[in-house]
Amino acid sequence: METGSPRDTGPAGTGGAAPAARPEITKDEPAWIALPPGLLRMRRLLLVVWLGLLTLATALVPGLLAGPGWAAFAALPLAVLLWSWVMLERNWRSWRYAERADDLLISRGVLWRQETVVPYGRMQLVEVTSGPAERYFGLASVQLHTAAAATDATIPGLHPAEAERLRDRLTELGEARSAGL
Numbered sequence: 001m002e003t004g005s006p007r008d009t010g011p012a013g014t015g016g017a018a019p020a021a022r023p024e025i026t027k028d029e030p031a032w033i034a035l036p037p038g039l040l041r042m043r044r045l046l047l048v049v050w051l052g053l054l055t056l057a058t059a060l061v062p063g064l065l066a067g068p069g070w071a072a073f074a075a076l077p078l079a080v081l082l083w084s085w086v087m088l089e090r091n092w093r094s095w096r097y098a099e100r101a102d103d104l105l106i107s108r109g110v111l112w113r114q115e116t117v118v119p120y121g122r123m124q125l126v127e128v129t130s131g132p133a134e135r136y137f138g139l140a141s142v143q144l145h146t147a148a149a150a151t152d153a154t155i156p157g158l159h160p161a162e163a164e165r166l167r168d169r170l171t172e173l174g175e176a177r178s179a180g181l
Contacts, residue, residue, distance in 0.1 A: 030098030039157025040092040042137040051081040116153045121177030122146045126170045128163045
């Protein structure tokens, strides 16, 4: 089902700020679009900030209260930081989405691969959200709501222009497909 590495397709592979023209939509093989690298940068920065503070606290508090030997426990958060650094990239690379003629595909997961298919006619609400950290990094998320709560889906870390374009397109397709119901 894959046409290649998820990093090879879509605007995220170019590393540019503006989304490129969309690939042609066919029923056979979806054109997967990867998430932009800004999401990985944001997550890694948050990881370094929180685990850096934890490392500092783990080194200072036991080191000052119990002696310098206990400050070695600061190596634990550092080990978690290094392991998480690699895992964040693997997770980020696993996220991708594809617009097909009748539905939207969202694929994610490293160990347990999850692929969500959201038919355009079943969408009830498409919203674009952006928290403070996302806004700082120029990112937004698209959340799709359907009648079944289990099929609600989110695409995180998109450029705001791409998120708005996707919201408008999905809303337009959803209205066109649900008109016959």
